[in-house]
Amino acid sequence: MKWKGRSRSSNVEDKRGMKGAVGGLGGLGIIIVIIYTLLGGNPGDIMQTIDTEQPQNVPYVATQEEEELAEFVSVVLADTEVVWAEIFAEQGIQYTEPKLVLFTGSVQSACGVAGSSTGPFYCPGDQKVYVDLDFYQELKNKFDAPGDFAMAYVIAHEIGHHVQNELGVIDQMNEIREKVSEDEYNEYNVRLELQADYLAGVWARHVQGKNLLEEGDLEEAMTAASAVGDDRIQMEAQGYVVPDSFTHGTSEQRKRWFYKGYEAGDLSGWDTFGTDDL
Numbered sequence: 496m497k498w499k500g501r502s503r504s505s506n507v508e509d510k511r512g513m514k515g516a517v518g519g520l521g522g523l524g525i526i527i528v529i530i531y532t533l534l535g536g537n538p539g540d541i542m543q544t545i546d547t548e549q550p551q552n553v554p555y556v557a558t559q560e561e562e563e564l565a566e567f568v569s570v571v572l573a574d575t576e577v578v579w580a581e582i583f584a585e586q587g588i589q590y591t592e593p594k595l596v597l598f599t600g601s602v603q604s605a606c607g608v609a610g611s612s613t614g615p616f617y618c619p620g621d622q623k624v625y626v627d628l629d630f631y632q633e634l635k636n637k638f639d640a641p642g643d644f645a646m647a648y649v650i651a652h653e654i655g656h657h658v659q660n661e662l663g664v665i666d667q668m669n670e671i672r673e674k675v676s677e678d679e680y681n682e683y684n685v686r687l688e689l690q691a692d693y694l695a696g697v698w699a700r701h702v703q704g705k706n707l708l709e710e711g712d713l714e715e716a717m718t719a720a721s722a723v724g725d726d727r728i729q730m731e732a733q734g735y736v737v738p739d740s741f742t743h744g745t746s747e748q749r750k751r752w753f754y755k756g757y758e759a760g761d762l763s764g765w766d767t768f769g770t771d772d773l
């Protein structure tokens with residue numbers, strides 16, 4: 496994908512090098528505690544609040560390669576903002592841009608504390624996508640899905656979850672969760688994930704339309720989509736496949752729904768919930 500020198504998103508929050516879960520007391524925090532104590536309060540009361548809110552700043556030194564990757568991710572995010580603003584506008588709705596948080600180690604989100612092993616994720620509670628850039632290496636080494644466009648697909652998939660949130664799909668999922676068994680819910684979850692793949696495909700089509708795709712890009716995305724399919728992950732983890740616990744869909748399904756979105760370039764074929772042909 497052509498991306499160097501292109502415009503970046505202003506929605507990236509860089510929290511690399513910060514301690515997400517347990518922060519120490521910053522200078523301001525200590526002053527507040529002293530004043531509070533002088534006024535006769537119990538410092539323990541406010542220590543806890545400050546503790547979670549005050550990330551510790553450790554000077555973070557990123558490698559050149561990592562900085563490039565951060566820039567790349569920012570350009571991809573900017574592209575998603577353009578395409579979804581356009582598609583939403585056609586439907587007469589306004590697109591609220593999500594934030595993308597870069598982190599290392601662990602991070603505090605409205606969905607709880609997450610570590611790098613979680614992989615990139617979207618939290619509907621704070622409308623943010625969380626990414627540890629190390630995942631790029633993981634895609635290459637663990638999932639055998641190298642390339643910048645593989646990473647771009649992952650970002651576009653997470654943004655797809657935000658689009659679902661904007662369009663009310665996540666709310667519907669929460670309602671369904673209350674009513675159905677866990678196995679049934681897993682089936683809905685597969686549909687949710689395949690829909691996010693479809694939405695990533697819509698984004699890829701937009702990039703193609705601007706003549707920014709390079710040879711091999713689509714293959715990279717498809718390889719990534721199939722590599723992170725649940726059957727592959729489960730095979731590698733346990734050597735066999737358990738269809739009932741699928742939550743993301745099989746490799747073949749993920750690839751296919753990504754490509755469907757790519758071919759359509761809009762929301763016309765996005766209904767993974769209303770089809771028997773998953």
Ligand SMILES: [Zn+2]
Pocket residue numbers: 652653656688691
């Ligand atoms: Zn997902």
